[in-house]
Amino acid sequence: MHHPDAVLALLDLAPSGRVDAVRLVDPDAPALHALDLAATRGDGVFETISIGRGHPQALRPHLTRLASSAAMLDLPAPDLDGWREVVQRVADALGGHEEAWVKIVLSRGVDGGDRPTGWAWGEPSADFSVARTEGIRVALLDRGYRSDVARTSPWLLAGAKTLSYATNMAARREAVRRGADDALFVSTDGLVLEGPTANLVVRLDGVLATPRTDVGILPGTTQADLFRWAAGQGIPTRLASISPQDLQRADAAWMVSSVRHAAPVRAIDDRAVPVDAELSAAMNAYLSGRTE
């Protein structure tokens, strides 16, 4: 079911969000109340952080984004120092593994209660070498929203990393039905957005481009990390409005995320996309913490 080295930390949170205590518990024991709003309403936020030999990657941006998501959901502001310690504790426990990950979850708590629920689950990563080297196929799917939805309708929580991912999971199943490995969302007004659990990076005219974050998507922590690295390598980067037509002239593309890292895209719907094996390997060496 899960890796034998899996780690589960349960947090005792004050109504303010303050981390009062942390307990490492048996990962197989039931941990959540049946009325926890995480389970009954998907009403909470999360982050998944990569761990390279005990070192959490891009921890500060992940915690910043957790706080941003929590604010969008009117949750208590997460106690970032407390959460940082929890992540490090899980990372320490998994320090013997080349690659691992930890998911941190902050929910609104048990329905009718006065305090949020928090937990952290960590385990060694699966082997993503096929996705990272051979690449993945993606299917373009309508996200149903206009690209300005975060501004016009903030209650739709576009740009918050919530636990309500049923549509993301359904989109991925639809992509698989279409013979692809992952989905890539497009807004109703024709802008490429993001995947269900990954950001898009495309190479257009020698520039690494990713969709602007004001189109109702999550700002990518891995994408940002990658762009800093690229800049250091002399590869130009930019945020851009990207249409499905733009994708047709991309000479390389990647879906980037915290755990799978940079998966080169080898097809978008029926169109093959070249895989830049050398650049993909360099990206993944960096993201895995094997190079600086």
Added chain:
Amino acid sequence: MHHPDAVLALLDLAPSGRVDAVRLVDPDAPALHALDLAATRGDGVFETISIGRGHPQALRPHLTRLASSAAMLDLPAPDLDGWREVVQRVADALGGHEEAWVKIVLSRGVDGGDRPTGWAWGEPSADFSVARTEGIRVALLDRGYRSDVARTSPWLLAGAKTLSYATNMAARREAVRRGADDALFVSTDGLVLEGPTANLVVRLDGVLATPRTDVGILPGTTQADLFRWAAGQGIPTRLASISPQDLQRADAAWMVSSVRHAAPVRAIDDRAVPVDAELSAAMNAYLSGRTE
């Protein structure tokens, strides 16, 4: 936190969805695994069923809708006979209460596992007499989707009752910020849809009307029940395409749902709507099982 008579039933489900066993457990003990996809992805479906003196209301339509939601999420088909027994067992335990409710949840299960998770939570209802007699204020909020989204983009799961309700909860908070009690969604192409946890019924020209179900909304079990009752009372009913402009000439409106029953709407945004106290009382007497 919850009523002392609360009841929690945990189901042992086979990979096929078959109910193998049911255990009544301590409602306060942790019940769910930290990797349950209900809690990490909002990846499951639910129903909330009203119980009047031990009698589950409209049980068959609720179970039918559970099966429909499960199919939209590619979940194993729920074992409806098994679930019916679970609901009746919880209802029996709550039979001493005038009004109670039970929420049944079917999730995709623990991530990486091969079987769904199921549970049922029941407890006596809160007192909704103020909402049922004085009425509620609703705020119109953009749902962000076109009304044809269920047909064009089924992966968005419009019309499935999923656990991914973070936006529904956020919409209700936004309604409260606007001085209202509940939200009422409108499609981007100008059709009135549903509330976060309730269906709309309006009286237009002497006819009780509710939005057509092909606009990406949940078919309302309580609304359907109410329309059958209304027909028996000689009150005409119909499904209709309803615009915000139509709401302005409604001479009565209700938000109807399984537990709160029929809450008359006394204002939509800034416009007052007349409350038909007599008809509201008759509706709620019927929905509470106090009349046939």
